[in-house]
Amino acid sequence: QVQLVESGGGLVQAGGSLRLSCGASVRTFNGLNMGWFRQVPGKEREFVAVITWFNSRTFYAEFVQGRFTISRDNDASTVYLQMNNLKPEDTAVYYCAADRRDIGYSTNRANYDYWGQGAQVTVSS
Secondary structure, three states: OOOEEEEOOEEEEOOOOEEEEEEEOOOOHHHOEEEEEEEOOOOOOEEEEEEOOOOOOEEEOHHHOOOEEEEEEHHHOEEEEEEOOOOHHHOEEEEEEEEOOOOOOOOOHHHOOEEOOOEEEEEEO
């Protein structure tokens, strides 16, 4: 079983930055693809970014390209999401997730096996 715990959410003004962290309690962290998703009330949870286990390849949703950066520290079993130039429309609960696939990556939340509890990010205008 994998437990994921997010931290680093909060309130920030538009144009500001936040960094989310997600710690995993698993010895095989370096074999997991790690993703970030977000959700606002009344909407489906949407893909934000993913980083692969094999070569730390990254892929982003178009609406965060150039503003968000996903990274991982395998020694610390932690994945990060650096969010810059935040906009009010980035307000959401952000979730980290783990995918056990061996090849490639997925942007589909249905393919992720483990989820954190979520971290609230609020961007004021």
